[in-house]
Amino acid sequence: MRFGKGAATLRMAARQDRPQGSAFGAGWRPGALADRLAGRLDPDAEREFGLALDRTLSDALPALGIVFGIGVLLFGAWDYWIAHELATTTVLVRLSLVLLGAPGYFAWGGRFPVAWRCALVYITHAGAMVCSSALLPGGLVLAMPAITGAMFPLALVEPRLRRLAGLVLPPALLFLLLGAKVLPPPVFASCALVYALVLVLVAAVALFQGRLLRADFLAERALAWTARHDSLSGVLARGYLVELAGHDLALARRYGRPLAIAMLDIDYFKRVNDRWGHAVGDALLCAVSRACSTQLRASDYFGRVGGEEFVCVMPETGEEEALACAERMRQAVAAIRLDTPGGAVACTISLGVAALDPAHADFGALLAAADAALYRAKAGGRDRVALAPHPAGE
Numbered sequence: 001m002r003f004g005k006g007a008a009t010l011r012m013a014a015r016q017d018r019p020q021g022s023a024f025g026a027g028w029r030p031g032a033l034a035d036r037l038a039g040r041l042d043p044d045a046e047r048e049f050g051l052a053l054d055r056t057l058s059d060a061l062p063a064l065g066i067v068f069g070i071g072v073l074l075f076g077a078w079d080y081w082i083a084h085e086l087a088t089t090t091v092l093v094r095l096s097l098v099l100l101g102a103p104g105y106f107a108w109g110g111r112f113p114v115a116w117r118c119a120l121v122y123i124t125h126a127g128a129m130v131c132s133s134a135l136l137p138g139g140l141v142l143a144m145p146a147i148t149g150a151m152f153p154l155a156l157v158e159p160r161l162r163r164l165a166g167l168v169l170p171p172a173l174l175f176l177l178l179g180a181k182v183l184p185p186p187v188f189a190s191c192a193l194v195y196a197l198v199l200v201l202v203a204a205v206a207l208f209q210g211r212l213l214r215a216d217f218l219a220e221r222a223l224a225w226t227a228r229h230d231s232l233s234g235v236l237a238r239g240y241l242v243e244l245a246g247h248d249l250a251l252a253r254r255y256g257r258p259l260a261i262a263m264l265d266i267d268y269f270k271r272v273n274d275r276w277g278h279a280v281g282d283a284l285l286c287a288v289s290r291a292c293s294t295q296l297r298a299s300d301y302f303g304r305v306g307g308e309e310f311v312c313v314m315p316e317t318g319e320e321e322a323l324a325c326a327e328r329m330r331q332a333v334a335a336i337r338l339d340t341p342g343g344a345v346a347c348t349i350s351l352g353v354a355a356l357d358p359a360h361a362d363f364g365a366l367l368a369a370a371d372a373a374l375y376r377a378k379a380g381g382r383d384r385v386a387l388a389p390h391p392a393g394e
């Protein structure tokens, strides 16, 4: 199962804090035991896990259609073998119910929730098995392995218990209704008991599968977080920042929207390391990251691109607003006082701001413009903001 992310989700993830682990809350509530067994995650992670699972299900549905189609043909042949005089009727029942559920295989541009599509497919198809075998002599008993067996693969792809129950219970009720009508009472009782036992086993498989998939989801999420973030400061890593910025730059170009970046560098950082030691230098890098991040809009993002160099990307932001944001960051950093046993450590930053211009070939060109402006801020005395000139005016 792939837990891939679309560009929008990627951007959301960029602003998230470190991934949460399995955070099943303490305290008793209905379903708490099932939650514990399934390794249920905290609400946000569970929502994300559910979306990933829905994507997988949506992708799998068309392929399942081919498998189910072959199944319908094979069971039609089985009908002929059991009672060929009834087979035309049973095959028609099977086909009509399966065709009724067939729209569920298609995505319909995402107009219908995946849960509904799954329900339409599974309930009609399992209903087709139950109804047509109820028409055959002893058919319900003979078809029991297929009817109950089909629930196990379902539990593997849909391990969420409530959803699973919504899928398997309607065909189970249909089985009980028709079984009570066509089977002798002792046979019916025994079939109902076996059906109930299989339901319990299917629930156990779903719980176990849910636990495995959630562990897989958490591991993949933690790995993605580590790959996309700077391990020291927790802000975006260079590669991920460039990936996100490339996407936002393409959007800004396409729709003629503004976008600006600020590149910043801690002034005389070498002296901090030399005087206070690398541990204090590291703590200062974290403090600067925090101070700058708090000055940004929710749509902006901030990453570390070098030793003591950071970049802030501001989509939908023009030159003036970017300069104001850069100035806020400068002031926020200047206010930092890092308490150490040797005394309070302070620092300043220099910033270069560049606004997107049609002449910037790509994000690298915009970055180079901000870097040149940063160089001018350093040369001009540090602790200041410099704006990159428009490329045409250079």
Ligand SMILES: Nc1nc2c(ncn2[C@@H]2O[C@H](COP(=O)(O)OP(=O)(O)OP(=O)(O)O)[C@@H](O)[C@H]2O)c(=O)[nH]1
Residues within 6 Å of the ligand: 232, 265, 266, 267, 268, 269, 270, 271, 273, 277, 278, 279, 280, 281, 282, 285, 306, 307, 308, 378, 382
């Ligand atoms: N503590 C710590 N230091 C780092 C890290 N990465 C880079 N540095 C240090 O950052 C310093 C950068 O020094 P320089 O490039 O000379 O720049 P500067 O001293 O800040 O001077 P200006 O940029 O010109 O104001 C070097 O001493 C690097 O060792 C890190 O992750 N942790």
